[in-house]
Amino acid sequence: MPAAKDWESKAQICRDILENSISKQWLLPADKLPTKQQLNVTKVPYTCGILSAEELDMTEQTAAGLLSKYQSGAWKVEDVTVAFLKRATIGQQLLNFATEFLTEEALETAKALDKHFESTGKLIGPLHGIPVSVKEHVSYGGKITHAGFVSEIDNIAKEDALLVQLLKKAGAVCTVRTNQPQSLMHLDCENNITGTTLNPYNLKLSPGGSSGGEGASMGFKCAVLGVGTDIGGSIRAPAAFNNSYGLRPTTLRNSGLGLHGVLGGQESIKGVIGPLGQSIDDLWLFQKALIDLNPHDIDTTLAPVPWRGELETPKNITVGIMMTDGIVKPHPPLIRALETAKSKLHAAGVKVVDWENYKHDHAWDIVSALYFPDGGKRIEDALAASGEPMLPLTRHALNYSKAISISENWDLNVMRENYRREYHALMKERGVDVILCPAYVGAGVKQHGAKYWGYTSLWNILDQPAVVFPTGMSVDKNIDIIEEGYSPLNEKDKAEFEAYDPELFDGFPITLQLAGKHFHDEDVLRAAKLVENVIKG
């Protein structure tokens, strides 16, 4: 095993790349930094003086908002890109969410897009001039992709991941690459390379993970759209903890070609790549733009299922409400949000039913056994290769699984497929189109405290699309009090019950998750837009 200093010096390569990529002129001066008491930093861009009023306006847009400004000629991509780069630079200073800024490339792209528009009067594609942050895990041509491992710092991508190629083809401007945890298998965002990413809504809390840099990027509005990946909640937890939007698509729709990790070829629980954004419309735009480019004709792992229809209001849908997964009871703010959703949906004439849980313990038994059927050897080897220490949440994740035989893996695959089929049949039998539930047991979680994956990993084992969206509600320590005399169902439930701290979470935004049927990604976005509007309305 190499000496500690070896992995530190290797990690330093990435720290230097990050440091050198930061545009120093946009950093907050010392006197504008928040005080130690100021845990919510989301308003700093308004008080710091780095961004003009128009730049602030630019960075508060959804993708549709930007496109309309570009189309009318009111804004230039270059100016918008600068505005987002400024905001992202401040974001980096406060949250440590980035691994590398792509400033030069982004500005060049922006200028080319402006030139294109000037000469043709047309936008170049559906994502013309949309600033996008991209998780480090997603290969970027000529750049390191370490996937959270010091030992993988040697890995330099030959070319952009296919999805990045398609984003660029659609006109997107990639502005920054973002942080992720060691091994990519935390619902948190800490590694030994560029450290820990913080949550803009509360610096004491986790930004979620593994796409934690993306979460912070969305929460602080460092970009409009983000690219994350998700095998157990890694898009949705960051979206949820940053009061933003995120979609875990059905697998076989978005191309993961060019993702770099150490678990390649593990197909029993497939990771997916998908968008984070500033609205349901943003997620829809991302998905439609990419799938319209027929990635299946290059990435033969995909099914040739086109993106279907428009983002219209669905009629006569039935929403199932999962108040708890039956294993770990959500914290009081989540229960309140679900109850509010239930009554508002009912009042709005949307059919709502209670979703009776179906073997969620069985679901976890299967999915957790399938994360590391190699007993975690790939991850242990990747750590040993550099000598970097294993972080606590990596250890936590590895404890899920033990080494099994290929034949045992096959048995689990069969159980997984049976469970998927049964759950789908149950939704049809009960006439439920979408299921509303928490994305996490709490509205937020302390740094390095995210240990229960059940509310997100359920939809990974089921391979059902699931979208996270803000409710407009936030934790209120005076309402969301600790349940007196609660008798936890089990050890996990006890631990999560005890993790609820009304004082700490007070004011933290509450998001929810809506899951749809297998391959009904379009429908779940349509339903989410309706549900969000009803809850907020």
Added chain:
Amino acid sequence: MPAAKDWESKAQICRDILENSISKQWLLPADKLPTKQQLNVTKVPYTCGILSAEELDMTEQTAAGLLSKYQSGAWKVEDVTVAFLKRATIGQQLLNFATEFLTEEALETAKALDKHFESTGKLIGPLHGIPVSVKEHVSYGGKITHAGFVSEIDNIAKEDALLVQLLKKAGAVCTVRTNQPQSLMHLDCENNITGTTLNPYNLKLSPGGSSGGEGASMGFKCAVLGVGTDIGGSIRAPAAFNNSYGLRPTTLRNSGLGLHGVLGGQESIKGVIGPLGQSIDDLWLFQKALIDLNPHDIDTTLAPVPWRGELETPKNITVGIMMTDGIVKPHPPLIRALETAKSKLHAAGVKVVDWENYKHDHAWDIVSALYFPDGGKRIEDALAASGEPMLPLTRHALNYSKAISISENWDLNVMRENYRREYHALMKERGVDVILCPAYVGAGVKQHGAKYWGYTSLWNILDQPAVVFPTGMSVDKNIDIIEEGYSPLNEKDKAEFEAYDPELFDGFPITLQLAGKHFHDEDVLRAAKLVENVIKG
């Protein structure tokens, strides 16, 4: 291990079921049996006196032919079903292709269909009254599904496999269940339960496998359509050796829900279920009828890709010709057929190019390693459970693979996906829509001699759809002479070179295989119809 008599007595259960299911009044009398010298028995139905002229006409129809007769009221399903049952009974006597006749159920269904038509004037569905034979491997409600293992004779299916349910819904009449080899992993059809199936075109030759009973069923016209399964050639070799039609669809299109075997959960190389038939139109009809019933809404392993368009003549296609896979050179009759196809296609104005091989040895290395990554333990255990002896071709297949770790399996999965993507890209780069090649190194093969899977398994690893069809040509010992001074490329090539016997194969029909692009099942059938017409025309 149980004593030999134990497995024999268990096997006897199935032998009795088969024997008791045969309608004795339709058996050939001793004086009508072919002589020992008569190896081609395909004309026996015409000379045996069991079928009337009209019944012979009925049994020579394609599905479209039958539907038109039903629609006009000229024929009744019951009469057609009786005609096919008669022919199948003779077929059983000569070829041992069945595991159980479904006479009573078939006649009841037929009567119900006739009643439906009489009362409504309409056919019940797209497969109204089409006699279908079904491989034993495919669960049939209330009946044993042993998958070629004596020990699995205990397995009684609770219900029909989903595909059988859908066939019945579409109006098909299941008439007979058919034989398969031990373990399902031979390109041949021998087991310790109901024995060896013979080839109607030459009783000395193999009917192919593993859907060998289906091959014989199609070749002897015991049914119009057949249901087979294919993980290395098991639909296509039987279609090829029986001068009939067979399609290996892209996986994720047809439902394998309810297939019974001992390798469940092995997902690295997925087996598929698909049709055999009497024409390209038959295969199209089968696929369209089943996929139109949305199996993906029950079987969540499937992709929701509808059956697209009509079976029209494709325009401007380019056919690549694979004269050899570069590992084992096809026998002279196949080379002649490919050369004939090439010149006729060219003359007909269809663009033809030589298909330069791409890493087919690599393909075989991957696919063969992935068949039994458990080292064959599942199969060995299934044999040991009854004590039945392992047959030579089971041993041959098990020799392909060795036990590997889960991590090694992941590496192979990655190699498989890379290979698929590269091959697809190559077809696009070369502008080739379909690839014409042999389905097997020879037009036929001796009983228990089928050892080289490369021409069919290539399309399994690639997950590209591939269809087998007759050329109208047959082996001619005077033309298809042994190549003088041929220097084999390797041991396999040497063995297959030596397996060619012009005298033995003389007169045996020659079929070819056409492979299309991943998920382009409709296109490969369209192209196959064109290519077949040109070759035969």
